[in-house]
Amino acid sequence: MSNKKYVTTNNYEGMGYYDIARVMTDSGDKMNHSTARNIVIRSFSKIVKNISKKYNKKYSDDQIKEIAKSPQFQNSIVEIMKGYKREKEKLN
Amino acid sequence: MLDKQFIKTIKENPLLTKMQEIDLANKIKKGDKKARQKLIESNYRLVISIAKKYHRDELDFQDMIQESSVGLIKAVDRFDPTLGYKFSTYACWWIKQSALQYVNENSSNIKVPTHSRMLNSKIKNKINELEERNGKQPTLEEVSSELGESVKKIKYTIHANKKIASLEKSFDENSTNATLLNKVEDASLYSNPEKLVESKELNIIIRESLQLLTPKEEKIIRLRFGITEKPDDTNNFPVTEEMMEYL
Numbered sequence: 259m260s261n262k263k264y265v266t267t268n269n270y271e272g273m274g275y276y277d278i279a280r281v282m283t284d285s286g287d288k289m290n291h292s293t294a295r296n297i298v299i300r301s302f303s304k305i306v307k308n309i310s311k312k313y314n315k316k317y318s319d320d321q322i323k324e325i326a327k328s329p330q331f332q333n334s335i336v337e338i339m340k341g342y343k344r345e346k347e348k349l350n
Numbered sequence: 351m352l353d354k355q356f357i358k359t360i361k362e363n364p365l366l367t368k369m370q371e372i373d374l375a376n377k378i379k380k381g382d383k384k385a386r387q388k389l390i391e392s393n394y395r396l397v398i399s400i401a402k403k404y405h406r407d408e409l410d411f412q413d414m415i416q417e418s419s420v421g422l423i424k425a426v427d428r429f430d431p432t433l434g435y436k437f438s439t440y441a442c443w444w445i446k447q448s449a450l451q452y453v454n455e456n457s458s459n460i461k462v463p464t465h466s467r468m469l470n471s472k473i474k475n476k477i478n479e480l481e482e483r484n485g486k487q488p489t490l491e492e493v494s495s496e497l498g499e500s501v502k503k504i505k506y507t508i509h510a511n512k513k514i515a516s517l518e519k520s521f522d523e524n525s526t527n528a529t530l531l532n533k534v535e536d537a538s539l540y541s542n543p544e545k546l547v548e549s550k551e552l553n554i555i556i557r558e559s560l561q562l563l564t565p566k567e568e569k570i571i572r573l574r575f576g577i578t579e580k581p582d583d584t585n586n587f588p589v590t591e592e593m594m595e596y597l
Binding site: 271272273275278282294297298300301304305308309312313332334335336338339340 | 569574
């Protein structure tokens with residue numbers, strides 16, 4: 259069985275990867291749906307790497323990818339991003 | 351408690367003899383509406399007596415009488431005098447059924463099936479009986495063997511019939527602070543300063559990590575999870591044709 263998995267669909271009112279690819283292409287960044295998906299995983303992986311570095315934890319690339327793909331991790335980051343957005347709105 | 355009209359009706363309709371009941375029942379069968387009314391009004395005492403038995407503090411007694419009267423009407427319409435029983439013997443089961451149904455539907459915010467409530471009441475009675483007999487609280491296994499029900503079912507029934515308590519309700523009428531809400535443990539982060547500090551630290555690290563994202567990556571994540579900078583920011587978060595159709 260293949261170990262490949264898509265990033266789990268979120269509970270938020272966001273877009274699907276096809277829509278994201280279309281929006282990004284329209285705004286000048288040509289891409290297809292799998293590129294959009296890879297960018298999402300890559301972004302979360304960056305965050306995982308930075309957090310593990312701060313806590314002196316060493317994870318393999320596969321482990322980092324696994325954490326980045328986990329819906330719990332993604333949901334937590336999204337909640338923090340939303341909180342960050344709310345704070346920015348308050349300051350403005 | 352009871353309205354004057356209801357009391358007046360009861361006073362005006364004394365108890366019927368068995369012969370009178372049979373006579374009225376035969377007339378009802380022939381379609382006599384007055385006889386039907388008479389049989390109903392003459393048995394309101396029975397309704398009150400049964401409703402009193404099943405009444406709980408949290409229920410409205412007037413409503414309870416009304417609902418139990420529905421049972422009486424059912425009994426009047428279905429009574430067969432040829433079987434030889436007194437009307438009250440037949441009617442009390444219908445009145446009990448209506449009263450219990452009302453209690454079941456209104457005594458709690460969560461509806462529990464009537465059979466489960468009945469079993470709960472049996473369990474309570476059995477526990478009291480065993481306590482009196484043995485002088486100690488019975489185990490679930492003992493109650494189970496006495497009632498002939500499985501331990502799992504008894505556990506589930508007790509759990510399903512637990513009373514609901516309002517967090518806002520005060521224990522002490524003189525004090526507004528004596529609420530359940532003030533007694534419940536605060537398990538949130540704010541009650542644990544150490545965890546709060548850890549959480550704040552992690553929050554800062556995550557925010558720093560978010561700064562590492564390129565504008566393109568950030569935009570894609572925002573699109574993916576529906577996070578916009580401003581609600582009307584349609585450049586960063588355009589409404590697609592599909593979304594318009596959905597809306």
